[in-house]
Amino acid sequence: MTPKKPTRKSDARSLAVASMKIARQPDGICIRFIGRLDHRTSGRCWRKTLRLLDRQMRPIRIDASALESADGSGIALLAYFKEFGRANNVPVEIEHLAAPLAALLERYLEEPDVEAVVPPPALSVVERIGKLTVELVGDVCGQITFLGRLVLAGMKTIFQPQRFRVGDFLRFCELAGANAMGLILMLGFLFGLIMAFSSAMPLRQFGVEIYVADLVALALVRVLGPFITAVIVAGRTGSAFAAEIGTMKINNELDALAVMNLDPAVFLVLPRVGATLLMTPLLAVAVNFAGLVGSGLVILSLGYPLVTYTTHVQKILVGTDVAVGLTKALVFGGMIGAVGCLRGLQTQSGPGAVGIATTRAVVTAIVLLVVLEGIFSVMLYYLEI
């Protein structure tokens, strides 16, 4: 912004310099600005000014007659003197400033129309602990309330099935299930391979490495298959749900739903939870299958025929084992979908909010996963299944 508009060539501009001459006089200080005062050239003047005003309470007279030109930053320097004078009751006068520059200076000095905001005071440790506790309790209550809302919404759609968004549901099934299949198969296969291989070593010392088949089959189908699947679904799909709903919240789309009297629990959450509920057991089956293939490969490489392996697996696995695994996967799936949606709905405002919601979705899902797994273990122990 070169108001006086001499040469507009930037090369000329880079050669330009600004300087300020300070003269101490009996009645105060006289400062002369010389040259072109802009954001490139005014660095030295600014430093001089800051030093000068640090220990200066005498009247200041600024002579701008030798000022060739100035940009917004340059005029800001003059405004700084004025403001300093106003704050410290020091008379500051600026003379011979060209009219457009003076007009700009005027505008800089207009009084702000609001008070500056004061940041809230920092909390003490005790206050922070209390706040966190309240938040944690509130969060657990929120999760329970949400579960209730979800059940209600589910019952509503049972009586009004036309309100269930089948198109969305199928799309989420594809995202959560079909699109995850490749990853799930690969990880299941590698997991079976690794489990078989690392348990074959110690078992070989006793000459019973064929029992690797029993070990892997049982552990995979009852515990690890559903668990791995759930972790992957939480990372892939739960986080995506949170991010998607979080973005919708930031864009006021949730408010739009609310004023159209559409229940987000029915409209957004049910199709998603339905998808993870249905897809997680299917993915768990895929993990089990791929894992058994992987461990079978290890058994074959140990020199056993395939039929030995399959007989062992068939003998050790009974229907209840499969049922237990699939039930777990079903519960995990529902939980992950619901947590993803809940964290999405809880998204706050601000630029990092969606990221935080996503992180919280994954962390909560994994914590709850371990809790649920624990509950399942205890239950199955007492039920002797």
Added chain:
Amino acid sequence: MTDTIIQAEKLTMGFDGTSILEDVSFSVNAGEIFIILGGSGCGKSTLLRHLIGLQEPMSGKIVIDGRELTGADAAQREAILAHIGVAFQGGALFGSMTVLENVALALEEFTTLPTPAVHWIARAKLRLVGLGGYDDHLPSQLSGGQQKRAALARAMAMDPKILFLDEPSAGLDPITAAQLDELIVHLSEILGVTFVIVTHELASVFTLNGRVVMLDKQAKGIIAEGRADALKNDRSNEAAWRFFNRRLK
């Protein structure tokens, strides 16, 4: 004679091989307020994105301040960008920074000014757009009009020669919009900055009182050029006349 600061020659622009505007040529004089007018979706923002080098045209040439922007290498581009400021349609303020930090960012990165000076300058620019006192607000704590003004302050931080504004007054109430337009006129007078302003608001066009080029979606190009009052009264240019007089037929 006035010197030309932006020269667009036979620009054809579009997305994925389909053109939206074809053979657009115009020039902007230094120090003027240049208005790109047109209905929504006619390609105003797209044209602006080309003028600031965010998109390459399918064909044609753009010269800014004597330097060719189309096909410029990184160094040339940097030299051009140093002289322009842009306020985007939605403000595009950095949400994790306060308003003051948004304005101070470029000054901090590209000048050797001491920090108190940078903050003071940024504060002065905020006062200039009527946002004095909002230094420590986050963009999300501002209203739409305030965000636009903050974006204008950020665009002006480095005192560029050319300011590009995309729909600065759209979506604001008439008073706030008029204040913003007045501010632009005032800044253009006292700073001598060239403004390139995209808008579809008739009221703005008359307040800004600059030279207008009018784009049209069907024609895929400029259908009228001149001062707003002249276009309003020129019945020979049917489409432009209808736009300026809000007539359907």
